[in-house]
Amino acid sequence: MISLFGNGKTTKAIAKKLGHCQIFDDAFTCKEEDSLGNLLLPPSEFNPETSDLEIPSPGFPPKHPLILKARHVLSEYDFFNDVMPFSIWISGTNGKTTTTQMCEFLLKDKGALAGGNIGTPLAELDEKAPIWVLETSSFTFHYTHKATPNIYLLLPIKPDHLSWHGNMEAYTEAKLSPLKRMAEGSVAVLPHAFKDVPTLAHVITYENEVDLAQKMGIDIAQVNFKTPFLLDAILAMSAEKILLDSIHYEKINRFVIDHYKIEEFRDEQGRLWVDDSKGTNVDATIEALKRYKDEKILLVLGGDDKGVDLQELFDFMKPLHVKIFAIGTNTDKLVRLAHESGIAIEACYVIETAMQSIHTQHTAQTIALLSPAAASLDQFKSYAHRGDRFKELALS
DSSP states (O other), X not given: OEEEESOSHHXXXXXHHHOSOEEEOTTOXXXXXXXXXXXXXXXXXXXXXXXXXXEEOTTOOTTSHXXXXXXXXXXXXXXXXXXXXXXXXXXXXXXXXXXHHHHHXXXXXXXXXXXXXXXXXXXGSOTTSSEEEEEOOHHHHHHOSSOOOSEEEEOOOOSOXXXXXXXXXXXXXXXXXXXXXXXXXXXXXXXXXXTTSOOSSEEEEESSHHHHHHHXXXXXXXXXXXXXXXXHHHHHHHHHHHHHSOOXXXXXXXXXXXXTSSEEEEOTTOOEEEEOTTOOSHHHHHHHHHHTTTSEEEEEEOSBOTTOOOHHHHHHHTTSEEEEEEESTTHHHHXXXXXXXXXXXXXXXXXHHHHHHHHHHOOTTEEEEEOOSSBSTTTSSSHHHHHHHHHHHHOO
């Protein structure tokens, strides 16, 4: 019997594909059965003696009682390892989704399909497709011990999800774990800091996008993206170069960046607003601030910061012209850090109050930026809900 932990998108897709699984979720209070013959059970019903293997949802916490009782835990990646075609895995802290989308865009005519953390579970991908391009999270890596990519693109690793992993060392180790399993003939593109990590893969390291472009023979002047999307583009182009020995500047320049990532728009008064709701950690917000570092910035900041130290962000903001409008559960923490750093701040607690205040101060000479450096679920359904609310209030 296959046991699925968590009733999320990944496990639902597996249950739909296989049928006759048992799904355990904290939201289930009694035993039920769905139309496919899957049993829906509360965690208290789990019996490791009758379970042949257990597949958790990617973000399922490692200290959950179900994980502690399970004896045959494996990730969806390991479960589909035997049928997985040539695969390109993309990980790191920021830029995974954009890089994955760009890779699929460049390789679409070769039959590439994108999946994983980008939104399509592996159970819904065509096993006959020649290439899977997979956005892979540290959560998934934690439970993966067998599957391995043919090409691994690793973006820089910055503090994130520390409350889940326990510390930065464990988070980094999860991101580097595929290298231990990669075989000769595979290729890993890594930040230079990880040049000495043991692996049988051919390793290409980079200091930054300029360095990687030079190593891959890419003319960066012909790539139209700005920071932070420039590195995403160069990594995607590197995958195409490795796989097909080709470079297509016109094609990559036709790619359109997803919503909620440094998305600029103007109101009727011509004032510039920037939705970076996907900026859910310190490094992402720093990258957004770099883009407008010479401007006066009205910054909506805050939410669930997942236990990360925010001092690096405040140190970065000190020389900038920034005023913070703090929202979310870490508002008081932001106020304290701002006062210690000498940065102007208003404690708004909710986005409605923040936007009302910004409207009275925003001009054609300022930038109103939502880049929270925090997750959204303390006050919103998702980062998309947060970004949509920001836009709605900006244009009202």
